[in-house]
Amino acid sequence: VNRPVLHLRGVAAALLAAVLVTACTQIVGPARTRRDFELKAATTADTVASSVQTARLVMRLGRQDDAFAPYMATMASESEDGATAATGTFSGIQPPDARSDRLRARLIELTDPAVGHLSEVRIRARRTELGHPDRRLERELARDARRLQHFGETYG
Amino acid sequence: MKRLLAVTLGILTAIGGFMDAGDIVANATAGSRFGMNLLWAMVLGVGGIVVYAEMAGRVAAISGRPTFDLVRERLGARMGIANLVASLFINLLTLVAEIAGMAVVIQLATDVNYLLWLPLMGLFVWIVIWRVRFSTMETVFGLVGLTLLVMAVALWQLHPDWSALWHQSSHPHVTGGEGTPTYFYYAIGLFGAAMTPYEVFFFSSGAVEEHWSRKDLAENRANVFVGFPLGGFLSFSLMALATVVLQPRGIGVDQIGHAALPTVVSLGKVGLALILVGFFAATFGAALEVSLSSGYTLSQYFGWQWGKFVRPREASRFHLTMVVSIVLAVLVALTAVDPVKVTEYSIVLSAAALPLTYFPILVVANDPDYMGDKVNGRFGNAVASFYLVVILVVALATIPLMIVTKAGQ
Numbered sequence: 396v397n398r399p400v401l402h403l404r405g406v407a408a409a410l411l412a413a414v415l416v417t418a419c420t421q422i423v424g425p426a427r428t429r430r431d432f433e434l435k436a437a438t439t440a441d442t443v444a445s446s447v448q449t450a451r452l453v454m455r456l457g458r459q460d461d462a463f464a465p466y467m468a469t470m471a472s473e474s475e476d477g478a479t480a481a482t483g484t485f486s487g488i489q490p491p492d493a494r495s496d497r498l499r500a501r502l503i504e505l506t507d508p509a510v511g512h513l514s515e516v517r518i519r520a521r522r523t524e525l526g527h528p529d530r531r532l533e534r535e536l537a538r539d540a541r542r543l544q545h546f547g548e549t550y551g
Numbered sequence: 552m553k554r555l556l557a558v559t560l561g562i563l564t565a566i567g568g569f570m571d572a573g574d575i576v577a578n579a580t581a582g583s584r585f586g587m588n589l590l591w592a593m594v595l596g597v598g599g600i601v602v603y604a605e606m607a608g609r610v611a612a613i614s615g616r617p618t619f620d621l622v623r624e625r626l627g628a629r630m631g632i633a634n635l636v637a638s639l640f641i642n643l644l645t646l647v648a649e650i651a652g653m654a655v656v657i658q659l660a661t662d663v664n665y666l667l668w669l670p671l672m673g674l675f676v677w678i679v680i681w682r683v684r685f686s687t688m689e690t691v692f693g694l695v696g697l698t699l700l701v702m703a704v705a706l707w708q709l710h711p712d713w714s715a716l717w718h719q720s721s722h723p724h725v726t727g728g729e730g731t732p733t734y735f736y737y738a739i740g741l742f743g744a745a746m747t748p749y750e751v752f753f754f755s756s757g758a759v760e761e762h763w764s765r766k767d768l769a770e771n772r773a774n775v776f777v778g779f780p781l782g783g784f785l786s787f788s789l790m791a792l793a794t795v796v797l798q799p800r801g802i803g804v805d806q807i808g809h810a811a812l813p814t815v816v817s818l819g820k821v822g823l824a825l826i827l828v829g830f831f832a833a834t835f836g837a838a839l840e841v842s843l844s845s846g847y848t849l850s851q852y853f854g855w856q857w858g859k860f861v862r863p864r865e866a867s868r869f870h871l872t873m874v875v876s877i878v879l880a881v882l883v884a885l886t887a888v889d890p891v892k893v894t895e896y897s898i899v900l901s902a903a904a905l906p907l908t909y910f911p912i913l914v915v916a917n918d919p920d921y922m923g924d925k926v927n928g929r930f931g932n933a934v935a936s937f938y939l940v941v942i943l944v945v946a947l948a949t950i951p952l953m954i955v956t957k958a959g960q
Contacts, residue, residue: 441803444801445801445802445803445805448800449802452812452816456816459819461815461819462819462820462823463660464662465658465660465661466660466662466811469662469808470659470808521662548728551728
Protein backbone atom coordinates (compact mmCIF):
# COMPACT_ATOMS: atom_id res chain seq x y z
CA VAL A 396 0.00 0.00 0.00
CA ASN A 397 1.58 3.28 -1.03
CA ARG A 398 1.70 6.45 1.03
CA PRO A 399 -0.95 8.52 -0.78
CA VAL A 400 -3.44 5.69 -0.20
CA LEU A 401 -2.52 5.64 3.50
CA HIS A 402 -3.01 9.39 3.69
CA LEU A 403 -6.38 9.13 1.95
CA ARG A 404 -7.46 6.43 4.38
CA GLY A 405 -6.40 8.63 7.29
CA VAL A 406 -8.38 11.58 5.95
CA ALA A 407 -11.41 9.34 5.30
CA ALA A 408 -11.21 7.94 8.85
CA ALA A 409 -10.99 11.47 10.30
CA LEU A 410 -14.01 12.59 8.26
CA LEU A 411 -16.00 9.53 9.33
CA ALA A 412 -15.12 10.21 12.97
CA ALA A 413 -16.21 13.85 12.58
CA VAL A 414 -19.56 12.76 11.07
CA LEU A 415 -20.12 10.22 13.87
CA VAL A 416 -19.31 12.75 16.60
CA THR A 417 -21.62 15.31 15.02
CA ALA A 418 -24.39 12.73 14.73
CA CYS A 419 -23.95 11.65 18.36
CA THR A 420 -24.15 15.21 19.63
CA GLN A 421 -27.35 16.27 17.88
CA ILE A 422 -29.87 17.74 20.27
CA VAL A 423 -32.93 16.21 18.65
CA GLY A 424 -33.43 12.53 19.31
CA PRO A 425 -36.22 10.19 20.25
CA ALA A 426 -37.41 10.19 23.86
CA ARG A 427 -37.47 6.49 24.73
CA THR A 428 -38.58 6.90 28.33
CA ARG A 429 -40.87 9.24 30.20
CA ARG A 430 -37.89 10.71 32.07
CA ASP A 431 -36.12 11.37 28.82
CA PHE A 432 -39.19 13.20 27.57
CA GLU A 433 -39.42 15.23 30.79
CA LEU A 434 -35.80 16.33 30.43
CA LYS A 435 -36.38 17.44 26.85
CA ALA A 436 -39.50 19.32 27.97
CA ALA A 437 -37.51 21.02 30.74
CA THR A 438 -34.74 22.03 28.33
CA THR A 439 -37.34 23.51 25.98
CA ALA A 440 -38.94 25.43 28.83
CA ASP A 441 -35.53 26.79 29.90
CA THR A 442 -34.72 27.89 26.34
CA VAL A 443 -38.04 29.70 25.94
CA ALA A 444 -37.65 31.23 29.41
CA SER A 445 -34.21 32.51 28.40
CA SER A 446 -35.73 34.15 25.31
CA VAL A 447 -38.50 35.71 27.38
CA GLN A 448 -36.01 37.08 29.91
CA THR A 449 -33.93 38.54 27.08
CA ALA A 450 -37.02 40.23 25.68
CA ARG A 451 -37.83 41.67 29.12
CA LEU A 452 -34.34 43.16 29.35
CA VAL A 453 -34.67 44.55 25.82
CA MET A 454 -37.99 46.18 26.79
CA ARG A 455 -36.33 47.71 29.83
CA LEU A 456 -33.46 49.05 27.72
CA GLY A 457 -35.98 50.51 25.26
CA ARG A 458 -38.03 52.14 28.02
CA GLN A 459 -34.90 53.78 29.45
CA ASP A 460 -33.54 54.68 26.00
CA ASP A 461 -30.38 52.76 26.86
CA ALA A 462 -29.76 51.00 23.53
CA PHE A 463 -29.87 51.66 19.81
CA ALA A 464 -32.95 50.56 17.89
CA PRO A 465 -31.17 48.07 15.54
CA TYR A 466 -29.63 46.23 18.51
CA MET A 467 -32.97 45.94 20.29
CA ALA A 468 -34.76 44.86 17.11
CA THR A 469 -32.15 42.18 16.44
CA MET A 470 -32.19 40.90 20.02
CA ALA A 471 -36.01 40.79 20.06
CA SER A 472 -36.14 39.04 16.70
CA GLU A 473 -33.47 36.49 17.64
CA SER A 474 -35.25 35.78 20.93
CA GLU A 475 -38.46 35.03 19.07
CA ASP A 476 -36.58 32.84 16.58
CA GLY A 477 -34.86 30.95 19.39
CA ALA A 478 -38.12 30.25 21.21
CA THR A 479 -39.89 29.27 18.00
CA ALA A 480 -37.09 26.88 17.05
CA ALA A 481 -37.06 25.28 20.51
CA THR A 482 -40.82 24.72 20.58
CA GLY A 483 -40.77 23.45 16.99
CA THR A 484 -38.09 20.94 17.86
CA PHE A 485 -39.98 19.79 20.94
CA SER A 486 -43.20 19.40 18.97
CA GLY A 487 -41.42 16.89 16.73
CA ILE A 488 -40.53 14.58 19.61
CA GLN A 489 -42.85 11.61 20.02
CA PRO A 490 -44.18 11.36 23.61
CA PRO A 491 -43.64 7.80 24.89
CA ASP A 492 -46.88 7.41 26.91
CA ALA A 493 -50.17 9.06 27.91
CA ARG A 494 -48.62 10.89 30.88
CA SER A 495 -46.07 12.40 28.55
CA ASP A 496 -48.95 13.52 26.34
CA ARG A 497 -50.30 15.54 29.26
CA LEU A 498 -46.88 16.99 30.01
CA ARG A 499 -46.53 17.99 26.38
CA ALA A 500 -49.90 19.73 26.46
CA ARG A 501 -48.94 21.58 29.65
CA LEU A 502 -45.70 22.84 28.14
CA ILE A 503 -47.43 23.94 24.94
CA GLU A 504 -49.91 25.88 27.10
CA LEU A 505 -46.94 27.82 28.45
CA THR A 506 -44.84 28.20 25.30
CA ASP A 507 -47.59 29.24 22.87
CA PRO A 508 -48.50 32.48 24.69
CA ALA A 509 -44.82 33.16 25.41
CA VAL A 510 -43.96 32.98 21.71
CA GLY A 511 -46.93 35.25 20.99
CA HIS A 512 -45.65 37.81 23.49
CA LEU A 513 -42.15 37.59 22.00
CA SER A 514 -43.67 38.37 18.61
CA GLU A 515 -45.29 41.45 20.12
CA VAL A 516 -41.93 42.61 21.48
CA ARG A 517 -40.31 42.07 18.07
CA ILE A 518 -43.08 44.05 16.33
CA ARG A 519 -42.77 46.92 18.80
CA ALA A 520 -38.97 46.89 18.53
CA ARG A 521 -39.05 47.01 14.73
CA ARG A 522 -41.50 49.92 14.90
CA THR A 523 -39.15 51.59 17.43
CA GLU A 524 -42.03 51.74 19.90
CA LEU A 525 -40.13 50.33 22.88
CA GLY A 526 -39.67 53.85 24.24
CA HIS A 527 -43.36 53.86 25.15
CA PRO A 528 -43.91 51.53 28.10
CA ASP A 529 -46.40 48.68 27.65
CA ARG A 530 -47.14 47.54 31.17
CA ARG A 531 -49.51 44.79 30.07
CA LEU A 532 -46.89 43.16 27.85
CA GLU A 533 -44.23 43.51 30.55
CA ARG A 534 -46.53 41.79 33.07
CA GLU A 535 -47.35 38.99 30.62
CA LEU A 536 -43.68 38.40 29.91
CA ALA A 537 -42.85 38.34 33.62
CA ARG A 538 -45.57 35.73 34.15
CA ASP A 539 -44.35 33.65 31.17
CA ALA A 540 -40.81 33.66 32.54
CA ARG A 541 -41.94 32.66 36.03
CA ARG A 542 -44.08 29.77 34.79
CA LEU A 543 -41.52 28.47 32.33
CA GLN A 544 -38.72 28.60 34.88
CA HIS A 545 -40.90 26.76 37.40
CA PHE A 546 -41.66 24.11 34.78
CA GLY A 547 -37.96 23.75 33.99
CA GLU A 548 -37.05 23.38 37.66
CA THR A 549 -39.81 20.82 38.25
CA TYR A 550 -38.89 18.48 35.40
CA GLY A 551 -35.20 19.24 34.89
CA MET B 552 12.65 55.56 24.72
CA LYS B 553 11.75 54.35 21.24
CA ARG B 554 12.32 50.78 22.39
CA LEU B 555 10.08 51.29 25.44
CA LEU B 556 7.35 52.69 23.22
CA ALA B 557 7.63 49.68 20.92
CA VAL B 558 7.35 47.29 23.87
CA THR B 559 4.36 49.20 25.28
CA LEU B 560 2.69 49.15 21.89
CA GLY B 561 3.34 45.42 21.65
CA ILE B 562 1.78 44.83 25.06
CA LEU B 563 -1.28 46.95 24.25
CA THR B 564 -1.66 45.11 20.95
CA ALA B 565 -1.40 41.76 22.72
CA ILE B 566 -4.13 42.82 25.19
CA GLY B 567 -6.47 44.14 22.53
CA GLY B 568 -5.82 41.24 20.19
CA PHE B 569 -6.26 38.55 22.83
CA MET B 570 -9.96 37.92 22.42
CA ASP B 571 -11.73 36.28 19.53
CA ALA B 572 -15.18 34.82 18.84
CA GLY B 573 -14.25 31.66 20.78
CA ASP B 574 -13.27 33.62 23.89
CA ILE B 575 -16.40 35.77 23.66
CA VAL B 576 -18.78 32.81 23.38
CA ALA B 577 -16.94 30.54 25.83
CA ASN B 578 -16.61 33.11 28.63
CA ALA B 579 -20.12 34.51 28.29
CA THR B 580 -21.64 31.01 28.17
CA ALA B 581 -19.58 29.81 31.15
CA GLY B 582 -20.63 32.84 33.20
CA SER B 583 -24.30 32.52 32.30
CA ARG B 584 -24.43 28.80 33.18
CA PHE B 585 -21.81 28.28 35.87
CA GLY B 586 -21.11 31.75 37.25
CA MET B 587 -17.45 32.12 38.21
CA ASN B 588 -17.11 28.42 38.98
CA LEU B 589 -15.14 27.85 35.76
CA LEU B 590 -12.73 30.78 36.11
CA TRP B 591 -9.95 28.30 36.94
CA ALA B 592 -10.23 26.74 33.46
CA MET B 593 -9.79 30.12 31.79
CA VAL B 594 -6.83 30.99 34.03
CA LEU B 595 -5.28 27.59 33.29
CA GLY B 596 -5.71 28.20 29.55
CA VAL B 597 -4.16 31.67 29.71
CA GLY B 598 -1.19 30.20 31.61
CA GLY B 599 -0.81 27.57 28.91
CA ILE B 600 -0.84 30.01 26.02
CA VAL B 601 1.66 32.22 27.87
CA VAL B 602 4.10 29.32 28.32
CA TYR B 603 3.85 27.98 24.78
CA ALA B 604 3.58 31.32 22.93
CA GLU B 605 6.77 32.46 24.67
CA MET B 606 8.47 29.28 23.49
CA ALA B 607 7.16 29.67 19.93
CA GLY B 608 8.25 33.33 19.81
CA ARG B 609 11.70 32.42 21.18
CA VAL B 610 12.12 29.61 18.65
CA ALA B 611 11.23 32.01 15.83
CA ALA B 612 13.53 34.77 17.13
CA ILE B 613 16.55 32.49 17.60
CA SER B 614 16.22 30.20 14.60
CA GLY B 615 14.61 32.76 12.29
CA ARG B 616 12.14 30.07 11.31
CA PRO B 617 8.52 29.65 12.40
CA THR B 618 7.20 26.76 14.44
CA PHE B 619 5.46 24.82 11.70
CA ASP B 620 8.53 24.84 9.48
CA LEU B 621 10.62 23.30 12.26
CA VAL B 622 7.91 20.80 13.25
CA ARG B 623 8.06 19.14 9.86
CA GLU B 624 11.84 19.19 9.73
CA ARG B 625 12.34 17.95 13.28
CA LEU B 626 9.50 15.43 13.55
CA GLY B 627 9.16 14.25 9.97
CA ALA B 628 6.54 14.43 7.24
CA ARG B 629 4.06 12.01 8.83
CA MET B 630 3.76 13.93 12.12
CA GLY B 631 3.70 17.10 10.05
CA ILE B 632 0.82 15.98 7.85
CA ALA B 633 -1.29 15.00 10.88
CA ASN B 634 -0.59 18.41 12.34
CA LEU B 635 -1.32 20.10 9.01
CA VAL B 636 -4.68 18.38 8.40
CA ALA B 637 -5.88 19.00 11.97
CA SER B 638 -4.72 22.63 11.92
CA LEU B 639 -6.32 23.41 8.57
CA PHE B 640 -9.64 21.83 9.60
CA ILE B 641 -9.74 23.70 12.90
CA ASN B 642 -8.60 26.91 11.23
CA LEU B 643 -11.49 26.61 8.77
CA LEU B 644 -14.03 26.14 11.58
CA THR B 645 -12.48 29.05 13.47
CA LEU B 646 -12.55 31.25 10.38
CA VAL B 647 -16.25 30.45 9.86
CA ALA B 648 -16.85 31.48 13.47
CA GLU B 649 -14.86 34.73 13.15
CA ILE B 650 -16.35 35.86 9.84
CA ALA B 651 -19.86 34.97 11.02
CA GLY B 652 -19.07 36.82 14.27
CA MET B 653 -18.11 39.95 12.32
CA ALA B 654 -21.32 39.76 10.29
CA VAL B 655 -23.44 39.25 13.43
CA VAL B 656 -21.87 42.33 15.05
CA ILE B 657 -22.76 44.36 11.96
CA GLN B 658 -26.29 42.97 12.17
CA LEU B 659 -26.51 44.13 15.78
CA ALA B 660 -25.54 47.62 14.64
CA THR B 661 -27.75 47.76 11.56
CA ASP B 662 -30.54 45.15 11.96
CA VAL B 663 -29.71 43.83 8.48
CA ASN B 664 -29.50 40.02 8.46
CA TYR B 665 -25.95 38.78 8.99
CA LEU B 666 -26.14 36.40 6.01
CA LEU B 667 -26.19 39.41 3.70
CA TRP B 668 -23.01 40.77 5.28
CA LEU B 669 -21.00 37.55 5.03
CA PRO B 670 -19.61 37.97 1.47
CA LEU B 671 -18.72 41.57 2.24
CA MET B 672 -16.93 40.55 5.43
CA GLY B 673 -14.97 37.90 3.53
CA LEU B 674 -13.97 40.46 0.93
CA PHE B 675 -13.00 42.92 3.65
CA VAL B 676 -10.73 40.35 5.32
CA TRP B 677 -9.07 39.53 2.02
CA ILE B 678 -8.52 43.20 1.06
CA VAL B 679 -6.89 43.97 4.41
CA ILE B 680 -4.61 40.93 4.12
CA TRP B 681 -3.73 41.88 0.55
CA ARG B 682 -3.19 45.59 0.99
CA VAL B 683 -2.26 46.40 4.58
CA ARG B 684 1.22 45.92 6.03
CA PHE B 685 1.60 43.22 8.65
CA SER B 686 2.66 45.52 11.50
CA THR B 687 -0.07 48.09 10.70
CA MET B 688 -2.71 45.38 10.62
CA GLU B 689 -1.60 43.88 13.91
CA THR B 690 -1.31 47.23 15.70
CA VAL B 691 -4.57 48.76 14.45
CA PHE B 692 -6.77 45.79 15.33
CA GLY B 693 -4.99 45.21 18.63
CA LEU B 694 -5.44 48.84 19.69
CA VAL B 695 -9.08 49.06 18.55
CA GLY B 696 -9.66 45.82 20.46
CA LEU B 697 -8.73 47.73 23.62
CA THR B 698 -12.26 49.18 23.53
CA LEU B 699 -13.23 45.85 25.08
CA LEU B 700 -11.90 47.29 28.33
CA VAL B 701 -15.40 48.79 28.48
CA MET B 702 -16.41 45.41 29.93
CA ALA B 703 -14.23 46.00 32.98
CA VAL B 704 -15.80 49.45 33.43
CA ALA B 705 -19.28 47.97 33.01
CA LEU B 706 -18.55 45.36 35.65
CA TRP B 707 -17.29 47.96 38.09
CA GLN B 708 -20.34 50.16 37.43
CA LEU B 709 -22.70 47.31 38.28
CA HIS B 710 -21.26 47.21 41.82
CA PRO B 711 -21.25 43.42 41.98
CA ASP B 712 -20.85 41.48 45.19
CA TRP B 713 -17.07 41.04 44.86
CA SER B 714 -16.83 38.66 47.77
CA ALA B 715 -19.45 36.36 46.21
CA LEU B 716 -17.56 36.44 42.89
CA TRP B 717 -14.31 35.67 44.70
CA HIS B 718 -15.95 32.88 46.68
CA GLN B 719 -17.29 31.23 43.51
CA SER B 720 -13.92 31.60 41.80
CA SER B 721 -11.92 30.20 44.70
CA HIS B 722 -14.36 27.43 45.69
CA PRO B 723 -15.46 26.09 42.31
CA HIS B 724 -18.24 23.56 42.21
CA VAL B 725 -20.86 22.24 39.80
CA THR B 726 -23.87 24.55 39.96
CA GLY B 727 -27.38 23.21 40.57
CA GLY B 728 -29.14 21.77 37.55
CA GLU B 729 -25.90 21.11 35.68
CA GLY B 730 -24.16 17.74 35.45
CA THR B 731 -20.48 17.12 36.19
CA PRO B 732 -19.72 16.02 32.60
CA THR B 733 -21.29 19.26 31.30
CA TYR B 734 -19.20 21.27 33.77
CA PHE B 735 -15.99 19.69 32.48
CA TYR B 736 -17.12 19.98 28.88
CA TYR B 737 -17.35 23.75 29.31
CA ALA B 738 -14.05 23.78 31.22
CA ILE B 739 -12.46 22.21 28.14
CA GLY B 740 -14.17 24.82 25.96
CA LEU B 741 -12.64 27.64 28.01
CA PHE B 742 -9.22 25.98 28.00
CA GLY B 743 -9.43 25.37 24.24
CA ALA B 744 -10.58 28.94 23.57
CA ALA B 745 -7.55 30.34 25.37
CA MET B 746 -5.09 27.95 23.69
CA THR B 747 -6.44 27.93 20.11
CA PRO B 748 -3.63 26.55 17.88
CA TYR B 749 -3.76 29.30 15.27
CA GLU B 750 -2.51 31.73 17.90
CA VAL B 751 0.95 30.16 18.16
CA PHE B 752 1.30 29.61 14.42
CA PHE B 753 0.41 33.23 13.87
CA PHE B 754 2.59 34.44 16.74
CA SER B 755 5.71 32.58 15.58
CA SER B 756 5.21 33.32 11.88
CA GLY B 757 4.51 36.96 12.78
CA ALA B 758 7.84 37.08 14.62
CA VAL B 759 9.56 35.97 11.42
CA GLU B 760 7.53 38.50 9.38
CA GLU B 761 8.80 41.23 11.70
CA HIS B 762 12.39 39.91 11.51
CA TRP B 763 12.72 39.22 15.21
CA SER B 764 16.17 38.28 16.46
CA ARG B 765 17.87 37.73 19.83
CA LYS B 766 17.46 41.41 20.72
CA ASP B 767 13.68 41.02 20.46
CA LEU B 768 13.46 38.34 23.13
CA ALA B 769 12.62 40.95 25.79
CA GLU B 770 9.72 42.21 23.67
CA ASN B 771 8.57 38.62 23.19
CA ARG B 772 8.52 38.10 26.96
CA ALA B 773 6.77 41.43 27.61
CA ASN B 774 4.04 40.68 25.04
CA VAL B 775 3.46 37.23 26.39
CA PHE B 776 3.96 37.62 30.15
CA VAL B 777 2.22 40.99 30.47
CA GLY B 778 0.00 41.35 27.41
CA PHE B 779 -1.63 37.93 27.42
CA PRO B 780 -2.59 37.85 31.13
CA LEU B 781 -4.02 41.36 30.80
CA GLY B 782 -5.90 40.10 27.76
CA GLY B 783 -7.15 37.31 30.01
CA PHE B 784 -8.51 40.04 32.27
CA LEU B 785 -10.96 40.88 29.46
CA SER B 786 -12.14 37.27 29.51
CA PHE B 787 -12.56 37.50 33.27
CA SER B 788 -14.62 40.69 32.92
CA LEU B 789 -16.91 39.07 30.37
CA MET B 790 -17.42 35.98 32.51
CA ALA B 791 -18.13 38.12 35.58
CA LEU B 792 -20.60 40.30 33.67
CA ALA B 793 -22.47 37.21 32.49
CA THR B 794 -22.46 35.92 36.07
CA VAL B 795 -23.92 39.14 37.43
CA VAL B 796 -26.48 39.94 34.73
CA LEU B 797 -27.35 36.81 32.75
CA GLN B 798 -27.14 33.94 35.24
CA PRO B 799 -29.65 35.28 37.81
CA ARG B 800 -32.20 35.81 35.02
CA GLY B 801 -31.64 32.37 33.47
CA ILE B 802 -30.51 33.89 30.17
CA GLY B 803 -28.37 31.53 28.09
CA VAL B 804 -25.94 32.71 25.45
CA ASP B 805 -27.32 31.57 22.10
CA GLN B 806 -26.22 34.62 20.14
CA ILE B 807 -23.28 37.01 20.28
CA GLY B 808 -25.69 39.83 21.17
CA HIS B 809 -26.20 38.14 24.55
CA ALA B 810 -22.52 38.62 25.37
CA ALA B 811 -22.97 42.38 24.86
CA LEU B 812 -26.17 42.60 26.90
CA PRO B 813 -24.61 43.00 30.39
CA THR B 814 -22.44 45.90 29.19
CA VAL B 815 -25.49 47.60 27.68
CA VAL B 816 -27.45 47.10 30.89
CA SER B 817 -24.60 48.72 32.80
CA LEU B 818 -23.50 51.56 30.52
CA GLY B 819 -26.33 52.12 28.04
CA LYS B 820 -25.69 53.37 24.52
CA VAL B 821 -22.04 54.32 25.11
CA GLY B 822 -21.34 50.81 26.38
CA LEU B 823 -23.19 49.28 23.43
CA ALA B 824 -21.24 51.34 20.88
CA LEU B 825 -17.89 50.52 22.46
CA ILE B 826 -18.54 46.83 22.93
CA LEU B 827 -19.75 46.42 19.34
CA VAL B 828 -16.59 48.14 18.10
CA GLY B 829 -14.55 45.88 20.39
CA PHE B 830 -16.30 42.69 19.30
CA PHE B 831 -15.85 43.67 15.66
CA ALA B 832 -12.15 44.40 16.13
CA ALA B 833 -11.70 41.14 18.05
CA THR B 834 -13.40 38.98 15.43
CA PHE B 835 -11.91 40.87 12.49
CA GLY B 836 -8.41 40.71 13.96
CA ALA B 837 -8.85 36.99 14.63
CA ALA B 838 -10.20 36.39 11.09
CA LEU B 839 -7.02 37.98 9.71
CA GLU B 840 -4.85 35.90 12.02
CA VAL B 841 -6.62 32.63 11.20
CA SER B 842 -6.50 33.30 7.44
CA LEU B 843 -2.80 34.06 7.66
CA SER B 844 -2.28 31.05 9.90
CA SER B 845 -3.80 28.78 7.23
CA GLY B 846 -1.48 30.28 4.63
CA TYR B 847 1.52 29.94 6.94
CA THR B 848 0.93 26.30 7.89
CA LEU B 849 0.28 25.00 4.37
CA SER B 850 3.14 27.00 2.82
CA GLN B 851 5.59 26.08 5.55
CA TYR B 852 4.70 22.39 5.27
CA PHE B 853 5.27 22.28 1.50
CA GLY B 854 8.20 24.68 1.58
CA TRP B 855 6.49 27.36 -0.53
CA GLN B 856 7.47 31.02 -0.33
CA TRP B 857 5.29 32.63 2.30
CA GLY B 858 4.73 35.86 4.19
CA LYS B 859 3.50 39.37 3.77
CA PHE B 860 7.07 40.64 3.75
CA VAL B 861 7.46 39.38 0.17
CA ARG B 862 5.43 40.54 -2.82
CA PRO B 863 2.21 38.59 -3.43
CA ARG B 864 3.55 37.60 -6.85
CA GLU B 865 6.44 35.82 -5.12
CA ALA B 866 4.18 34.07 -2.62
CA SER B 867 1.23 33.29 -4.88
CA ARG B 868 0.40 29.89 -3.32
CA PHE B 869 0.47 31.41 0.16
CA HIS B 870 -2.04 34.06 -0.93
CA LEU B 871 -4.13 31.54 -2.85
CA THR B 872 -4.42 29.39 0.29
CA MET B 873 -5.80 32.36 2.17
CA VAL B 874 -8.26 33.25 -0.58
CA VAL B 875 -9.53 29.66 -0.72
CA SER B 876 -9.82 29.54 3.11
CA ILE B 877 -11.83 32.77 3.19
CA VAL B 878 -14.13 31.68 0.34
CA LEU B 879 -14.73 28.29 1.97
CA ALA B 880 -15.44 29.91 5.33
CA VAL B 881 -17.94 32.33 3.78
CA LEU B 882 -19.65 29.50 1.90
CA VAL B 883 -19.96 27.39 5.06
CA ALA B 884 -21.30 30.37 7.01
CA LEU B 885 -23.80 31.09 4.22
CA THR B 886 -25.45 27.72 4.87
CA ALA B 887 -26.90 29.53 7.94
CA VAL B 888 -25.15 27.27 10.44
CA ASP B 889 -25.56 28.70 13.93
CA PRO B 890 -22.49 30.97 14.46
CA VAL B 891 -22.46 30.28 18.21
CA LYS B 892 -22.59 26.50 17.68
CA VAL B 893 -19.78 26.67 15.11
CA THR B 894 -17.71 28.66 17.58
CA GLU B 895 -18.36 26.13 20.35
CA TYR B 896 -17.40 23.22 18.08
CA SER B 897 -14.27 25.01 16.88
CA ILE B 898 -12.93 25.63 20.37
CA VAL B 899 -13.78 22.15 21.63
CA LEU B 900 -12.25 20.42 18.60
CA SER B 901 -9.22 22.70 18.99
CA ALA B 902 -8.85 21.29 22.47
CA ALA B 903 -8.88 17.74 21.07
CA ALA B 904 -6.04 18.58 18.68
CA LEU B 905 -3.88 20.59 21.11
CA PRO B 906 -1.09 17.98 21.55
CA LEU B 907 -0.41 18.03 17.81
CA THR B 908 0.41 21.72 18.06
CA TYR B 909 2.09 22.04 21.41
CA PHE B 910 4.17 18.88 21.79
CA PRO B 911 6.39 19.67 18.76
CA ILE B 912 7.00 23.20 20.07
CA LEU B 913 8.31 21.75 23.33
CA VAL B 914 10.58 19.35 21.42
CA VAL B 915 12.04 22.08 19.21
CA ALA B 916 12.48 24.51 22.12
CA ASN B 917 14.69 21.88 23.79
CA ASP B 918 16.83 21.19 20.74
CA PRO B 919 20.24 22.94 21.03
CA ASP B 920 20.81 22.51 17.28
CA TYR B 921 18.10 25.10 16.69
CA MET B 922 18.15 27.04 19.93
CA GLY B 923 21.82 27.13 20.98
CA ASP B 924 22.03 28.48 24.52
CA LYS B 925 18.37 29.58 24.44
CA VAL B 926 16.88 26.15 25.02
CA ASN B 927 14.25 25.83 27.75
CA GLY B 928 15.49 26.04 31.34
CA ARG B 929 14.55 23.48 34.00
CA PHE B 930 11.73 25.57 35.40
CA GLY B 931 10.37 26.32 31.94
CA ASN B 932 10.43 22.63 31.06
CA ALA B 933 8.71 21.67 34.30
CA VAL B 934 5.86 24.12 33.64
CA ALA B 935 5.63 23.16 29.96
CA SER B 936 5.60 19.45 30.86
CA PHE B 937 2.80 20.05 33.36
CA TYR B 938 0.82 21.76 30.64
CA LEU B 939 1.57 18.97 28.20
CA VAL B 940 0.01 16.49 30.62
CA VAL B 941 -3.04 18.76 31.00
CA ILE B 942 -3.26 19.09 27.21
CA LEU B 943 -3.12 15.31 26.77
CA VAL B 944 -5.84 14.73 29.38
CA VAL B 945 -7.98 17.42 27.75
CA ALA B 946 -7.45 15.91 24.29
CA LEU B 947 -8.43 12.44 25.47
CA ALA B 948 -11.49 13.66 27.37
CA THR B 949 -12.89 16.04 24.76
CA ILE B 950 -14.67 13.71 22.33
CA PRO B 951 -16.16 11.37 25.00
CA LEU B 952 -17.45 14.42 26.93
CA MET B 953 -18.83 15.90 23.75
CA ILE B 954 -20.82 12.73 23.08
CA VAL B 955 -21.96 12.17 26.69
CA THR B 956 -23.15 15.77 27.15
CA LYS B 957 -24.50 16.10 23.59
CA ALA B 958 -22.14 19.02 23.10
CA GLY B 959 -22.95 20.64 26.43
CA GLN B 960 -26.76 20.38 26.29
